[in-house]
Amino acid sequence: MVVLANPALDEIPLVRPQKHGAFFSAIPVVDLSRPFSAEALVKACEDVGFVKVINHNVPMDVVQRLEAETVKFFEMPQVFKETSGPADPFGYGNKRIGPNGDVGLVEYLLFGITSKPLSYTSMSFLEEPSACLFGPALSEYLVAVKKLASDVLELIAEGLKIEPRDLLNGLVTDEQSDGLFRLNHYPRCPLLERLDRSWTGFGEHTDPQIISVLRSNNTTGLQISLKNGSWVSVPPDQESFFIVVGDCLQVLTNGRFKSVRHRVLANGCKSRVSMIYFFGPPPAGKIAPLSQLMGEGEQSKYKEFTWAEYKKAAYKSRLGDNRLGQFEK
Numbered sequence: 001m002v003v004l005a006n007p008a009l010d011e012i013p014l015v016r017p018q019k020h021g022a023f024f025s026a027i028p029v030v031d032l033s034r035p036f037s038a039e040a041l042v043k044a045c046e047d048v049g050f051v052k053v054i055n056h057n058v059p060m061d062v063v064q065r066l067e068a069e070t071v072k073f074f075e076m077p078q079v080f081k082e083t084s085g086p087a088d089p090f091g092y093g094n095k096r097i098g099p100n101g102d103v104g105l106v107e108y109l110l111f112g113i114t115s116k117p118l119s120y121t122s123m124s125f126l127e128e129p130s131a132c133l134f135g136p137a138l139s140e141y142l143v144a145v146k147k148l149a150s151d152v153l154e155l156i157a158e159g160l161k162i163e164p165r166d167l168l169n170g171l172v173t174d175e176q177s178d179g180l181f182r183l184n185h186y187p188r189c190p191l192l193e194r195l196d197r198s199w200t201g202f203g204e205h206t207d208p209q210i211i212s213v214l215r216s217n218n219t220t221g222l223q224i225s226l227k228n229g230s231w232v233s234v235p236p237d238q239e240s241f242f243i244v245v246g247d248c249l250q251v252l253t254n255g256r257f258k259s260v261r262h263r264v265l266a267n268g269c270k271s272r273v274s275m276i277y278f279f280g281p282p283p284a285g286k287i288a289p290l291s292q293l294m295g296e297g298e299q300s301k302y303k304e305f306t307w308a309e310y311k312k313a314a315y316k317s318r319l320g321d322n323r324l325g326q327f328e329k
């Protein structure tokens with residue numbers, strides 16, 4: 001019999017008795033340097049709510065610098081990492097996700113991001129001389145990925161024929177816009193590998209924001225749920241970014257885009273490091289379907305709310321809850 005020494009592991013849901021399923025080869029890919037990328041982005045957001053973007057203009061050395069600093073942080077002794085925790089709401093977190101009892105086989109750093117000037121919440125490890133390269137690497141990454149998010153939203157607005165063209169990206173570049181940044185580490189776990197089991201790394205959920213921009217190292221684990229409810233594995237690609245449609249974009253498009261349910265399974269083979277920048281609107285921003293996207297006689301499917309209201313409700317929910325449910329008409 002195998003005894004799991006860490007009691008917290010007992011609480012982590014076992015997803016299913018086999019390892020990752022086949023890779024889904026039909027993840028939409030959009031080359032941002034090509035004509036018709038606007039239309040292709042819209043189609044991907046409608047069909048899947050998830051899209052891989054290439055030729056994104058984020059320099060790979062910026063990504064690699066932050067990844068190297070992140071790996072260095074997660075390799076530090078547990079007591080050191082914990083001086084930057086708990087993640088309540090920002091800081092270092094280990095296995096516990098959010099305030100309502102969700103758990104996963106993951107450790108992470110969660111930063112709050114303010115827009116102008118672009119800055120992140122401080123943490124005690126950042127004051128150590130050994131972490132002196134972390135802050136500059138993080139700042140550079142945030143600037144580059146924010147530009148990518150802004151470009152993508154502008155293209156989506158073009159594809160949807162929204163005027164003015166900066167209406168969507170304006171929500172995330174606004175001075176008051178509300179960003180979050182998450183560095184996740186799913187550790188290698190030889191025990192899991194030996195058991196040939198998958199545990200939940202990060203449980204299924206949708207992202208509450210407008211979009212999220214995700215990048216991971218070359219390790220499997222991420223899965224998305226398709227419209228028919230089936231789960232498919234996303235082939236990792238460390239050079240690309242994945243755009244995840246969030247709940248707010250679903251509402252802004254009156255359900256034309258769907259926020260995609262996704263999760264990460266931990267199978268223990270290789271450690272996975274992911275970086276996700278969540279782009280939320282200003283707290284007072286009203287989230288409602290854009291009138292220009294409504295067909296004749298089309299009614300809003302949602303009660304109007306502000307991002308502050310939605311966020312407050314989200315932090316009372318469990319990770320896997322359907323958060324939009326209570327705002328549906």
Ligand code: GA4
Pocket residue numbers: 089097098099100102180182205206207208209278314315316317318319
């Ligand atoms: C899911 C998406 C992001 O990771 C996150 C998560 C947040 C957290 O980890 O603190 C939440 C979760 C996420 C939604 C419901 C609440 C809040 C955990 C949780 C149970 C940072 C976010 O913005 O919402």
